[in-house]
Amino acid sequence: MATTPAQxxxxxxxxxxxxxxxxxxxxxxxxxxxxxxxxxxxxxDYCPIQMYVDCPPEDVFDYLCNINNLDEYTVSTRSFEPTDTPGLYVGWDLLAPDTRIYMRLLPNRETMTLDYHCAWDQGEELWMRYFFRVLPAQEVLGKPGSVVLWVNCHHKYYDKNPYPELAPSPDRIWVGDLWPLFYAGHLAELDNLRRILEHRHAAGLPTSVAPDPEVTS
Known part of the structure; x- marks a missing residue:
């Protein structure tokens, strides 16, 4: 039964x-x-970005699901390796000296959504969340390729480091100090992704050149 105006x-x-x-x-x-x-x-409170990529959506999604590709398209996250916890990786964020970043990828191939759960300094509470969705451009723009949507939310921990004792030094910059620049930084990263994928797709090259670790889907 439909809602009535009285309700x-x-x-x-x-x-x-x-x-x-x-x-x-x-x-x-x-x-x-x-x-x-x-x-x-x-x-x-929210940092949404989006971009058209002249590359098939399945290839874009596969590229995003390979954690090793963060070395290519992100500005600063590098050298992820598996930890002893299944599905949890640890790498470096070069934005700050000696800063470890922990990461877990949660993809859904049916809907082509991918969540990056991550955090600086520790891997117990992955409170930094990056939400991706890859759309077939043919369906939404009427042309081949993909539309990539990427959203980040301003968690309260961006305002204050919840684990200051784990920082490599007390004067290390905090990731939340950079929130006003998130749009510009993420836009640069999404443009990096576009340039890489369009170049390889146009040249008939494999989308990913890095080895593809297993990601649970």
Missing amino acids: LADIPGLIRCETTPPDQLLAQCQEMTKEQYSHQEVYG
């Missing part, structure tokens, strides 16, 4: 055609739309 009547602030005339609805949408937005308004 929503006591919820303030809803904007629905049943209670808001079309001209008023359009006027409200115009008020909510600005010509300019501050960086904080757009990227304060």
